[in-house]
Amino acid sequence: MTLAIFDLDNTLLAGDSDHAWGEFLVEEGLVDSEEFRKANDRFYQEYLNGELDIRNYLEFALRPLAENPLNNLLRWRERFVEQKIEPMMQPRAMDLLDEHRAKGHTLMIITATNRFITEPIAGLMGIEHLIATDPEFDGERYTGRISGTPSFQDGKVIRLQSWLQQQSENLDGAWFYSDSHNDEPLLRKVANPVAVDPDPKLEALARELDWPVLSFRN
DSSP states (O other): OOOEEEEIIIBSSSOOOHHHHHHHHHHTTTTTTTHHHHHHHHHHHHHHTOOOHHHHHHHHTTTHHHHHHHHHHHHHHHHHHHIIGGGBBOOOOOOOHHHHTTOOOOOEEEEEEEHHHHHHHHHHOOOOEEEEEEOOOOOEEEEEEESSSSSHHHHHHHHHHHHHHHTTTOOOOEEEESOOOOOOHHHHHHHEEESSOOOOOHHHHHHHOOOEEEEEOO
């Protein structure tokens, strides 16, 4: 099995689904708009800067899941995907997914964004395998806590290695596409690292290490 692994936000998508979910909640009046928007923007900037405390962020980001019943969340998520995610879909990214499928590669998304947000997006893209930060669910509703290791920075490597062990597979010949310097640990683990519309830190690293640099943007 040859893995073709993709980061999601600002890689396959022309935007950040996690930040967009926060914006959606504000626009729909589902959270305290002023306080929530400021925190959402601050955490996103910390992520871009490589300064994000992932557990502090998840405590904030998972709170709306814990504060609302599941049927409401699912209804909101359906509107969110239609209004925010579908416009972020990139034809060039979808073409690349098809190229890997044609070669018989196994497609995977690995993302720090939580599974509640990302699972329908993976389905929309026809990608079966998803490693995402898992929000804890008690059988009736979300608790606001995380389950296991967040798939962020080194956590992506940890989560992927666990998945590979469960599948009795390895990273031989694997590809990984990402826009973010936060993904350097996993980019260094694969045979075929690719920077996609990279942030300045990742672009500099890619040039230094002679990694391919692609753009899916128009």
